[in-house]
Amino acid sequence: MEQQPVQPPPIPGRVLDMIEDLVAEVENARQVPLSSNVMLNQDEMLERLERIKAELPEELRAARWMVREREAYIARTNEKAKEML
Template identity: 40%
Template structure:
């Protein structure tokens, strides 16, 4: 039975590039192809699977999992740094708004207009800061949700592969025992040790 390259070779070295698509998805697709293309066993709902191929893909998935987790941790770190940057920028915007408001208030001839303008600037700055924070939180939540779903499907695929591998081993044992029993029955019926010989001379009474 042919095996995919991932099963026989050494897993590619892990990378910490957070922008590279998750390799776990590729491994899951390979596991699915192995199961879908497995040759069915006669008179059984099970299929014959390549043990080395499945174990190779499972081992590579185990190698890749820490890499995906590192990417998730990187995303969390980037989220915190980005939020800190947004807070700093928000504080700067607020400080600039207050400074402008103070300068406007100092002009006595337009005190009332300056106060209204100052309040508007401050509120606009606060709303912009809130909007940036909401967008950042939504983006990070989506990414973390995809990582969570990916890790869950990886665990399910590995568990399914192990179950199918165990079923294949049991089916092969049953098939071997059935073959041994059939061989023993044929040996008994063809007159080998333990069987009955047919003597034509004895039947016809000829010397």
């Protein structure tokens, strides 16, 4: 009996995009004169970091799904190769 394919979760990468947006904002933030510090909106940054934290479990689930699918594919192709020999 063949297993039904599992529906993939959303494409991972959203967290990485969110982090890249934060990095860009820090890089482009206004610098404090005579210092290496920059000015950022603390509330906005904390809110965005909280959104990233909330998104991580979905990203991890998607990554685990991809690893399982890859391993299953390798196992299937190995079985087919053994049958051919």
